[in-house]
Amino acid sequence: MKALRNLFTTLAVVCAALACVVSANPAMGKEKAPPRAEDTPQIDENEILGEAKIVMKMEFVKFQLDDKKEWDNHEYVDGAKTLIIKGIDRSGDHTVTLTPRESGYEPVTLTIKNTDFKRTVTKTKGRTQTIAFLAHYSASFTKVAAPKADKPADKPAGK
Numbered sequence: 829m830k831a832l833r834n835l836f837t838t839l840a841v842v843c844a845a846l847a848c849v850v851s852a853n854p855a856m857g858k859e860k861a862p863p864r865a866e867d868t869p870q871i872d873e874n875e876i877l878g879e880a881k882i883v884m885k886m887e888f889v890k891f892q893l894d895d896k897k898e899w900d901n902h903e904y905v906d907g908a909k910t911l912i913i914k915g916i917d918r919s920g921d922h923t924v925t926l927t928p929r930e931s932g933y934e935p936v937t938l939t940i941k942n943t944d945f946k947r948t949v950t951k952t953k954g955r956t957q958t959i960a961f962l963a964h965y966s967a968s969f970t971k972v973a974a975p976k977a978d979k980p981a982d983k984p985a986g987k
Contacts, residue, residue, distance in 0.1 A: 871959070878918040878945040878961040882911045882926070882938065886969060890927045918945050918961055926967050933969040940965075 882891075887908040893899045893916070901915040916922060920942055927935040945961040952958060 873947070873959065874918075876918075876959060876961060877914070878916040878963060880913045880916055880924070880940050880963045880965065882913070882924070883964075883966045884909055884911065884926070884969070886928045886930060886933075888929055889967075890929060892925045892927075894922050895925075916940065918942050926969075928969050932972055934972055936967045936969055938965055938967060 883906075888904060889911060891899070891902075891911060891913070893913060899913065902911060902913045904911055911926075913924070922940040924938045924940060925935055926938065940963055944963040946963070948960050948962055950958045950960065
C-alpha cells in the first residue's frame with residue numbers, strides 16, 4: 829500500500845512539472861504560424877506580363893502579334909478554338925492578325941489595348957495566390973465573296 833501511495837505522489841509531481849513547462853512555453857504543441865504580410869516579398873504589378881484569350885469558331889488559327897512571324901508563348905484550348913497568347917507587355921497597344929487555316933475566309937485584325945487587361949487573382953493549393961492580367965476577345969471570320977461568274981454569251985440560233 830505504501831508503494832502505491834509513493835507511485836501516485838511521484839506521478840502527481842511529474843504532472844505538475846509538465847504543466848509548469850507547458851504554461852511557461854505557450855508555443856509548445858501549436859503549429860507554426862504562417863508568415864506575416866511584412867515577411868512576404870512585394871511584387872510590382874507593372875512588371876507582370878499579360879495574357880490575351882481569343883475565342884473563335886475555327887480551329888488552330890494562325891496568328892501574328894505585332895507583325896512578328898513567331899510567338900512561342902501561346903496555347904490552344906477548348907478543342908483548339910480558343911487561343912491564349914501569353915507574355916504580352918501591358919505598357920502599350922498591340923495588334924493581332926488572325927488567319928484561318930481554311931480557305932475562303934478573310935483574316936481578322938484585333939487591337940489589344942493596354943486598358944483591356946483586367947487584374948485577376950487565382951488561388952492555388954494552400955494559401956498561395958497568383959496574380960494575372962487577362963484580356964478577353966472573340967473573333968468571327970467572314971467569308972470571302974466569290975467572284976460572280978459572267979453570264980454565258982447567247983449562242984446564235986441554229987440552222
